Amino acid sequence: MTGTGSAAAVAEQFRFFAAEVVGSRRLGPTMVRIALGGAGLDGFASGGRDQSFSLFLPHPGQEEPVLPVEAGADWFAGWRALDESVRAVMRSYTVRSQRRLPDGGTELDVDFALHGDTGPASRWAARAEPGDRVLLLGPAVEDNRSVGFRPPAGTRTVLLVADETALPAAAAILEWLPADVTVQAFLQVPHAEDIQDLPTRAVGETRWLVGTDLLVGAVRAATLPGDDDGGDKEGGVKDGGDARQARDEVYAWLAGEAGTVRALRRHLVGERGLDRRRIEFSGYWRRGASEEDLRSEALAAHGSGATEGA
Template sequence: MTTTVAAVPFRFFALHVVRTARLGPSLVRVTFAGDDLAAFRSDGLDQSLSLFLPHPGQDAPAVPVELGDGWWQGWRELPDDVRAVMRSYTLRALRADAHGRTTEIDIDFVLHGVEPGALAPAGPASLWASRAGASDRVLLLGPAIADNRAIRFRPPTGTDLVVIWADETAVPAASAILEQLPAGTRAQVWLEAGHAGDIQDLETAADAEITWLVRGATTATATGATTGAVVGTGTGTAAPTALEAVRGAQLPSAERPYAWIAGESSAVKELRRHLVGERGIDRRAVTFVGYWRRGLSEEQLREQSE
């Protein structure tokens, strides 16, 4: 008799910070490495991850000693000021060695409340990322199987137009998607930024028209190109809301469009209703992901979903 052992799709990875890079006033990229990454696998462009961070004064995130099936309950039972901070992120990039083993991964953090004079205090993840330094330790819950359920960007065969909208929390995933779209792919893209200085030069082989929306300031329009960097320039006009920007756009004609929209939950729901109800895109060809909900912390959001 042959016994088959199913591969575990997700596992914990003990990692440490290798370096950080400030991308803009409210963006920082943190690069992680660790021996465990040799087992990290992902073929996704919007791979979702769970990151466990230490509190100030801790040298490593506090999690249950045994990370088996009961880790969630064990983690929840730890005292609030001890229990590791858990936050959801998307993979920005990974690098592998000649044998295909992952050696480094990048995660981009949006910083809120760390700037001087901020109206609201920084959350624990923003505070950690703003102070992260080499050798700082974290724990990652991520994929050990390349094709896994935490990958959502899956355009159907025959897609002839890709529509993307992402707020700043989803820009890392949207950027990874754009960088890997095949040449000749038509794409209409809207990306939100908290500050004009957060606008990034994105390289894509796709025939992409990219518009940066700087919330509360100006609209930054970017000219899509079949090759090379995409550069945003401010227009000096008030930035429209996500729905206004998409509703006011003339989408290229397409027989089989596919949409990927991710970010704040209520905005994502509005955009989905517009794309399906007003644009006539097949609801099965619209991937929508609420990364966060206005007015709720991630802990509160998780409590509501339990």
């Protein structure tokens, strides 16, 4: 996450929004798009790009997610105190797009990666119907810390690397990019039918990889600004001033499985010579770990008094 400010100032950037499903559409074997709407979304202010938010889902048999939002800033402690079988399922998602309606309301599209009934969010998304109620903890201001994609001034080339879980964010970033930027995008999906038409004003190439564990090899083999002629081949990275300037005009955004993201970042910094400050990276998931596992680890690392943001 990107952003600075006091805890109070950060908290003011987000609030709870009630929403309901207004439609759904399958995008392929792996992806489904859920449209959320309702008067409770008034005031939701997506900053675009990789805007994330916390989504709260009900358990099977519940009409709506159970969350002590009346606790205000202490909602997270109240949520953790509830029985796991009762408290709302909490997951992090990206706003794929936001629409302003003629009546002044708003709707959000949220794309879900489906993996059967192995997770509560995938199970819910596969069965979602109009009228199903959810709760969001999301931005009330467009410039908020839950937008991570922030290319520095002088960026001329954007490198996007994402697996299917980060595809909605990558797609939104591609739509946001201006025409004077060159983009190299490496997008991995499990099935060829998951490939989407992703519009962008930027000049460049979107390379689709069908399968698993293909991103690191594809990026290593690619030619980036400042390279000689062969990616990470011996002697492939130039040492001259022009090459250094070219590398300093690259901004990389990496998202997906945590181990893959770490390997990509090590490669870009250690072998390609990119400035680590010009790399935004996020592990959306980790093999063998649920989101509850990752959240528990984060809480243990930062102390039991940690609070949850959007």
